[in-house]
Amino acid sequence: MDSRATTEDLRELVEEFVSSYPLKADVRNWWRKPLLVTAKADDRFKILPKIASDEHILPWELMPSAKTVIVFFIPFIKELIEENSIGKFPCRNWGLAYEGTNDLIGVLAERIKEYLIERGYKSAITPATHNFDAVKLVAGWSHKHLAHISGLGRFGVNAQLITPSGCAGRLGSLVTDADLGDSYIVKSRELCLHKAGEECLKCLKQCPVGALNQKGIDRQCCYTRLKLNLKHTKALAGLKETTHVCGKCVTNLPCSFHPMEQKK
Numbered sequence: 001m002d003s004r005a006t007t008e009d010l011r012e013l014v015e016e017f018v019s020s021y022p023l024k025a026d027v028r029n030w031w032r033k034p035l036l037v038t039a040k041a042d043d044r045f046k047i048l049p050k051i052a053s054d055e056h057i058l059p060w061e062l063m064p065s066a067k068t069v070i071v072f073f074i075p076f077i078k079e080l081i082e083e084n085s086i087g088k089f090p091c092r093n094w095g096l097a098y099e100g101t102n103d104l105i106g107v108l109a110e111r112i113k114e115y116l117i118e119r120g121y122k123s124a125i126t127p128a129t130h131n132f133d134a135v136k137l138v139a140g141w142s143h144k145h146l147a148h149i150s151g152l153g154r155f156g157v158n159a160q161l162i163t164p165s166g167c168a169g170r171l172g173s174l175v176t177d178a179d180l181g182d183s184y185i186v187k188s189r190e191l192c193l194h195k196a197g198e199e200c201l202k203c204l205k206q207c208p209v210g211a212l213n214q215k216g217i218d219r220q221c222c223y224t225r226l227k228l229n230l231k232h233t234k235a236l237a238g239l240k241e242t243t244h245v246c247g248k249c250v251t252n253l254p255c256s257f258h259p260m261e262q263k264k
Helices: 007-025 043-051 078-084 092-118 143-150 202-206 219-232
Strands: 035-040 068-075 123-125 169-176
Touching: 007 035, 007 068, 007 092, 035 143, 043 143, 068 092, 068 143, 078 092, 092 123, 092 169, 143 169
Parallel strands: none
Antiparallel strands: 035 068, 068 169, 123 169
16 A cells, blocks of 8 residues: 655646546536645634634544645636626526536545545545535535635635636535645735735626625625526526526636736
C-alpha cells in the first residue's frame, strides 16, 4: 500500500477525472479545469457557526479524526456562462449543467475518498446540494464558506464565492484524517471588484428579483424565484424537482469567468 497522499496528487487526480468524465459517463462536457485546495482542520473553522449558520457543523464533528478539509471548484465553460446571461430566466442548459455537475461532484468526491482509502486514510462526505435548513435556507455544511476559509476564493457582493477561475461553477468538499496541510490559492486579496475598491456592482443589476444588495442576499426572495423558475419556465420543463436554478448573479459579470484577467 502506498501511504503517500499529497495535495498535488489530489489536484492531478481531480483534473484528470473531470477531463475524462464526459467521455466515460457519456454526458455533455460543461466544465473547465477544476481547482482544489486543502486546509488544516483547525480553529479557523470555529467561525463557521457565526458566518454561515448557527447549526453549521465543524469538520471534527463530521469526522472526529479529521485533520484536513478538502474543497474543490468545478467551473463552467464560457459558452454556458454566456448563454445563461441572456434574459431574465435560466436557459435549459444551465439546468442540465446543474444536474450533471451534482452527479459529477458526487462521483468525484467518492473517487477522492477511494484514493485516500488506498493510502490508509478515512474520509467523510456530504451532499453537493440540498443539505440546507428548509426554513432558514442556510446550509448545515456550506461548501462556499469552507472554500472561503480554506483559501479557494473570496465572497463577492453577489454572495457567491469568486475563485481565480471565476464564480460560475459548483463546489464540493470533504474531510479526511490525512494530514495534507494548507494549500490556499487566495490568501487575503479580494476578487470582487467592488470589494477591491473599484466600480462594479453589476451583479446587483443582474438579479431579476432584486434579492441582492450591498449588505447581502434576501434568501427567501431568491429561493422563491428559484422554485418559480422550475415550475413556470418552459425551458426547465421535465428537470428534477430539486433543480432550483437561476445563475443570473454569476453570469455576464467581470468575475464570471476569470477575474484575475479582468483585473489586469
